[in-house]
Amino acid sequence: xxxxxxxxxxxxxxxxxxxxxxxxxxxxxxxxxxxxxxxxxxxxxxxxxxxxxxxxxxxxxxxxxxxxxxxxxxxxxxxxxxxxxxxxxxxxxxxxxxxxxxxxxxxxxxxxxxxxxxxxxxxxxxxxxxxxxxxxxxxxxxxxxxxxxxxxxxxxxxxxxxxxxxxxxxxxxxxxxxxxxxxxxxxxxxxxxxxxxxxxxxxxxxxxxxxxxxxxxxxxxxxxxxxxxxxxxxxxxxxxxxxxxxxxxxxxxxxxxxxxxxxxxxxxxxxxxxxxxxxxxxxxxxxxxxxxxxxxxxxxxxxxxxxxxxxxxxxxxxxxxxxxxxxxxxxxxxxxxxxxxxxxxxx
Numbered sequence: 001x002x003x004x005x006x007x008x009x010x011x012x013x014x015x016x017x018x019x020x021x022x023x024x025x026x027x028x029x030x031x032x033x034x035x036x037x038x039x040x041x042x043x044x045x046x047x048x049x050x051x052x053x054x055x056x057x058x059x060x061x062x063x064x065x066x067x068x069x070x071x072x073x074x075x076x077x078x079x080x081x082x083x084x085x086x087x088x089x090x091x092x093x094x095x096x097x098x099x100x101x102x103x104x105x106x107x108x109x110x111x112x113x114x115x116x117x118x119x120x121x122x123x124x125x126x127x128x129x130x131x132x133x134x135x136x137x138x139x140x141x142x143x144x145x146x147x148x149x150x151x152x153x154x155x156x157x158x159x160x161x162x163x164x165x166x167x168x169x170x171x172x173x174x175x176x177x178x179x180x181x182x183x184x185x186x187x188x189x190x191x192x193x194x195x196x197x198x199x200x201x202x203x204x205x206x207x208x209x210x211x212x213x214x215x216x217x218x219x220x221x222x223x224x225x226x227x228x229x230x231x232x233x234x235x236x237x238x239x240x241x242x243x244x245x246x247x248x249x250x251x252x253x254x255x256x257x258x259x260x261x262x263x264x265x266x267x268x269x270x271x272x273x274x275x276x277x278x279x280x281x282x283x284x285x286x287x288x289x290x291x292x293x294x295x296x297x298x299x300x301x302x303x304x305x306x307x308x309x310x311x312x313x314x315x316x317x318x319x320x321x322x323x324x325x326x327x328x329x330x331x332x333x334x335x336x337x338x339x340x341x342x343x344x345x346x347x
Contacts, residue, residue, distance in 0.1 A: 028054065028062045028248075028260075029085040031076050033094075033196060034220065036066035040278055041220060042147045042271035043089045043240065049270040053263035058256050068197055080245050081139035087244040089146060091196065093175025095241045098140070099133050101322050102241065103177040104330050108310040109303070111237040114150070116340045118272065121145035121239055125336035132329070134246070141246040143264040145239040147275040149214030152236040155227040156210025157203070160296055162231070164188065164309055173199055173211040178321055179314045180212075183235070186313035187306070203227060212236075216275055219284040224292035232297045233306060242268075 030050065032043040039045075044066060051062035070076055070085060073094030079085045088094075095102050111117045120126065122145075130142040154161055158170045168188035174180040181191040189210075194202045202208055203226040210227065212235075218224060242264060249257060279285045289295065298306075318326045341347075 026059065026061060028060055028087055028244075029065060030062055030087040030089075031065040031068075031070050031079075031085055032089040033068045033073065033091065034066060036064060038270075039274070040284060042149065042216070042275040042278075045274040046089060046146055046242070046267040046271040048267075050263045050267040053266055054259055057259045057263075060256060072195055072197055077243070080243055083139070083245045083248055086248045087143070087242070089240050089242045091148060091175065091240060092238045093177055093180075093196070095133070095243070096175065096177050098137050100178070101132065101136075101326060101329060102129075103179040104318055104322070104326060105129070105333055106177060106179040106183075106236050106238055107314045107318075107330060107334065108179075108183055108235045109307040110311075110334060110337055112234070112341075113344075113346055114237075114272075114276070115344050116337060116346060117237045117239075119340035119343065120333075120336045123336060123340070125333060128329075128332060133241070139245055139247070140243045141249050143242040143244050143261070144268040146242050146268050147272045148238055148240045149217040150237070150275055150279055151214055151234040152212045152238065153215060153218070154210065154212050154231040154233055154235075155218060155223065155229060155293070157226070157228045158209040160229045160231070160294055162296055162298065163302060164305055170210055171208040173202060173208045178317050180236075182313050182317045183310050184212075186310050199223070200226060214279075215286055215289055216278045216284060219278070219288055224289060228293060230289060230293045230295050232295065233303065235306065235310070 030047055032047055034041045034043045036044045036047065038048040047064045047066070051064060054060050054062050065085070070079065073090060074097060076085065076088045077090060077094055077098055080088050092102050092106070111120065126145055133142050134140060156170055156172070159166055161167060164187045170189045172184045172189050172191055173194040174184060174191045176193045184191040192208050194208065199211060200221055200223065203211065203223065211223070252260070282288060315330065318330050
């Protein structure tokens with residue numbers, strides 16, 4: 001019996017055929033999960049700037065596949081591993097099945113400002129994390145830690161959340177990251193893993209009450225249509241992890257490698273800038289959210305109540321899941337945050 005191929009499967013097959021016939025070193029097939037609108041979407045801006053820089057300075061063509069056109073996160077990560085496609089701007093949840101300790105960077109309330117986040121993910125700690133990902137996975141080189149939309153907020157359709165007690169009994173979608181799940185359950189809610197591509201429907205049909213994501217992603221995916229309340233907790237900053245096939249990179253000239261590294265840095269800067277514009281815009285940022293949802297901004301004392309519960313719980317998960325090595329990596333992360341704050345004069 002013949003089965004009808006899905007569009008995604010057909011596209012993947014065509015991409016594979018093209019990569020074999022066209023010559024792998026002549027093309028970088030770059031995928032990301034979001035719409036290809038560079039003025040409004042950070043990953044789209046990253047892809048566009050990368051494409052322009054690489055094509056201007058080398059003979060390599062960059063083909064962009066947005067909106068999960070080639071499959072879900074796991075499928076695209078596996079395609080990069082096999083050099084079927086060459087590059088993917090992955091969410092931390094997309095990377096987690098391949099390198100679980102990525103969740104260490106999600107210690108709640110560890111990072112308080114964008115400038116601190118950028119300092120950490122462009123500095124020595126980023127180099128450490130890149131090396132650990134590359135050493136403990138097969139087929140990946142990390143180009144950058146990109147903007148995934150900024151700081152996480154809590155949304156739901158059950159109740160306005162003003163204190164940890166309000167989380168009791170509320171169900172939340174999370175990525176497959178242990179610290180994300182522990183953040184939710186430590187506060188008395190329940191956590192359910194749901195793929196990003198299925199989130200809107202899950203919220204619409206009541207599979208879960210809520211979710212946590214940055215404002216630009218909430219707006220871009222129209223989650224305010226299926227969510228009533230938002231609490232501005234800023235409790236996590238989780239970067240995208242931009243990977244490229246390591247064998248593909250090994251086959252390039254030194255000039256081509258240099259261009260790709262510089263292009264990815266420029267692209268990352270562009271993505272961060274777009275994210276800031278979107279977050280502040282009346283059409284997509286907090287002003288838009290305020291029109292569509294009931295917004296609650298906790299006081300410093302209320303945020304501290306969330307932190308006092310979730311930070312120790314996260315460290316327990318790190319110790320249970322990753323042992324002494326995990327705790328050492330967490331300490332390196334927290335030390336990098338502290339040094340960034342001192343460098344930037346942030347109290």
